[in-house]
Amino acid sequence: MVEAELAEQLAPDKYVALSREFAELEPVAEKIKAYRAAIQELAGVKTLMEDADSDAEMRSMAAAEKGELEEKCDALARALQVALLPKDAMDERNVILEIRAGTGGDEASLFAGDLFRMYERYAAKQGWKTEVVSASDGASGGYKEVIAEIRGRGAFAKLKFESGVHRVQRVPDTEASGRIHTSAATVAVLPEAEEVDVAINEADLKIDTMRAQGAGGQHVNKTESAIRVTHIPSGIIIFVQEERSQHKNRSRAMSLLRAKLYDVERQRLDAERAADRRGQVGSGDRSERIRTYNFPQGRVTDHRINLTLYKLPQVMEGEALGDLIDALVAEHQAALLAADEGTRP
Known part of the structure; x- marks a missing residue:
């Protein structure tokens, strides 16, 4: 058993690997225990109903309990199926997390800033940590582009369906006539790749150091801490200047590059499996319009699952974003279950 192995003296890397395996297996084991206990309880109730020696009142109580237990067993069986997917x-x-302002000028930059704050607040509610890696401010506020790391267990599982085009409909503060404007921002959610996931040849890299740009006082003018990494084969360019340390900026740039290269490979494999992915929630295509935020009507609509929530302020505060994310995860799980049942003999 994994639990028994963890109690032994282990090398650090072996302990970490087993700890991850135990964390994945424990919830499944708990669901199996709960399902077996419910089945056993149902069997006991059925025995009591069939026992001619038991009085009529006991058999009546058992009959009433039987329906509830059958529903409980069905729910636990489904939960176990999902856990085993x-x-x-x-x-x-x-x-x-990468957010870029799209069509809509200054209003798009403001919306990109709103989206970033939404994800930042949602992450905080999950107990995750958000750290900006690089940012390009919009002329009137918000961001032309912002890239951040969100650190926390299960972050990618929750956020991976957020990739795509997010559209906003609202009246800008500068609009005197009250006319509704439509603008957009693109969100990309990439899993953080480790060195073992992506092999990068140093010979394929062009690394430039330069002075940081923008606000920052004397530090900006005196140190060449900003790093630009160009991956020659793919043409991907990463620029990081948030840290004062050149070493830290390089480390972050390499982490971003690994994530982007890994994502390119994931996108390629997904394209090859496109026929098998028809039942899944969205394609993950960056150009796919996935959600509309309508401020005048206070509603958010996710177009992939035709879900509309009339609680836009709570979504933007990160409080009700979980309602959308949980619905997307449930839809994805249902599609996987349907596909799994379809392959059974």
Whole structure:
């Protein structure tokens, strides 16, 4: 048993690997125990109903309990099925979150800022930590582009369906006539890749150091701490300047590059399996419009599952975002269950 192995003296890397395996297996084991206990309880009730020696009142109580127990067994069986579904190997990973303003000028930048704060607040409610890696401010506020790390167990499992185009409909503060404007921002959610996931040849890299740009006082003018990494084969360019240390900026740039290269490979494999993915929630395509935030009507609509919530302020505060995310996860699980049942003999 994994639990018994963990009690032994182990090398650090072996202990970490077994700890992860135990964390994955424990919830499944608990569901199996609960299901077996419910089945046993149901069997006891059925025995009592069939026992001619038991009085009529006891048999009546058992009959009333039987229906509830059957529903409980069905629910536990479904929960166990979901727990046994094959998991994305990246589900437990940290996340690289990228938000870019799209069509709509200054209003798009403001919306990109609103989206970032929404995810930041949602992450805080999950007990995750959000840290900005790089940001390009919008002329009137918000962001032209912001890249952040979200660190916490299961971050990718929860946020992976957020990739795509988010559209906003609202009246800008600068609009005197009260006309509703439509603008958009693109969200990309990448799992943080480790060195073992992506092999990067140093010969394929062009690394430039330069002075940081933007606000920062004397530090900006005196130190060449900003790092630009160009991956020559793919053409991917990463620029990081948030840290004062050149070493830290390089480390972050390499982490971003690994995530992007891993995502390119994931996208390629997903494209090859497109026919098998028809039942899944969205394609993950960055150009796919996935959600509309309508401020005048106070509603949010997720187009992939046709779900509309009339609690836009709570969603933007990160409080009700979980309602959308949980619905997307449930839809994804239902699709996987249907696919699994369809392959059974």
